[in-house]
Amino acid sequence: MDELALLGPRLRAARIARDLTLEALATRTGISASTLSRLESGKRQAGLEVLLPIVKHLGVSLDALVRTTAPDPRVRRPIIRRDGMVIARLSPEESPTQTAKITYPHRAARPTPKTHTGREWLYVLSGRLRLDLGGQETILEVGEAAEFDTQIPHAMSATGGGPAEVLSIFDEAGARLHTRVSANEPESPD
Structure with missing residues (x-):
């Protein structure tokens, strides 16, 4: 699957996980709710000028949004x-x-x-x-x-x-x- 196609769903999941509405995130980022909705649905491409305020307010990294592979889920800590x-x-x-x-x-x-x-x-x-x-x-x-x-x-x-x-x-x-x-x-x- 195209990793950029996952950007919208990942943004939406991060917003919902923080219990934010599109309107609340729009107010915090200065990006319109309609633009945020189009980003989440994949109907709009996201540039850094739009993504940076969003990730700042959602507390996620750009890397997490565009990650091409899943991180290793194993926990490896000494006994x-x-x-x-x-x-x-x-x-x-x-x-x-x-x-x-x-x-x-x-x-x-x-x-x-x-x-x-x-x-x-x-x-x-x-x-x-x-x-x-x-x-x-x-x-x-x-x-x-x-x-x-x-x-x-x-x-x-x-x-x-x-x-x-x-x-x-x-x-x-x-x-x-x-x-x-x-x-x-x-x-x-x-």
């Missing part, structure tokens, strides 16, 4: 190994929501609870997870999920004799606490 945990980060570093597969080792003693701003969501993939939330212990089995305010003191570890694999989703504050790498912690290349 983190810390305190017996194995953390595989599953989302790009710049993503506002971070996702990780965390393998918690079995521990006889409970880890020290921590707090931070935000919320966390987790899903147990395998094993049994001990969630200490505000001093109350909950054992989560395979297929169970939990979601909680991370300002409540919380700690997690595997229980039942083996490790527990968990899919965790958290915001930036949670990502810093759970997946940070300090200067003296090497990341594994696998």
Whole structure:
């Protein structure tokens, strides 16, 4: 498919994603709503003098609008190994929501609870997870999920004799606490 033919639909998708009407974008860019409509429908060619104010107000790059190939969707980030945990980060570093597969080792003693701003969501993939939330212990089995305010003191570890694999989703504050790498912690290349 002709990549320029994709320009209009990409402009329209970017505008709609930002919940803007043609009229609202016209007001912000100084380009008439009819011109914007013709650009989106492919009935008008776009020059840089028209595209630059549009991409500025939509917060997209020219490259994203005229990209000839899809970017590589794979996330390739190093594995983190810390305190017996194995953390595989599953989302790009710049993503506002971070996702990780965390393998918690079995521990006889409970880890020290921590707090931070935000919320966390987790899903147990395998094993049994001990969630200490505000001093109350909950054992989560395979297929169970939990979601909680991370300002409540919380700690997690595997229980039942083996490790527990968990899919965790958290915001930036949670990502810093759970997946940070300090200067003296090497990341594994696998």
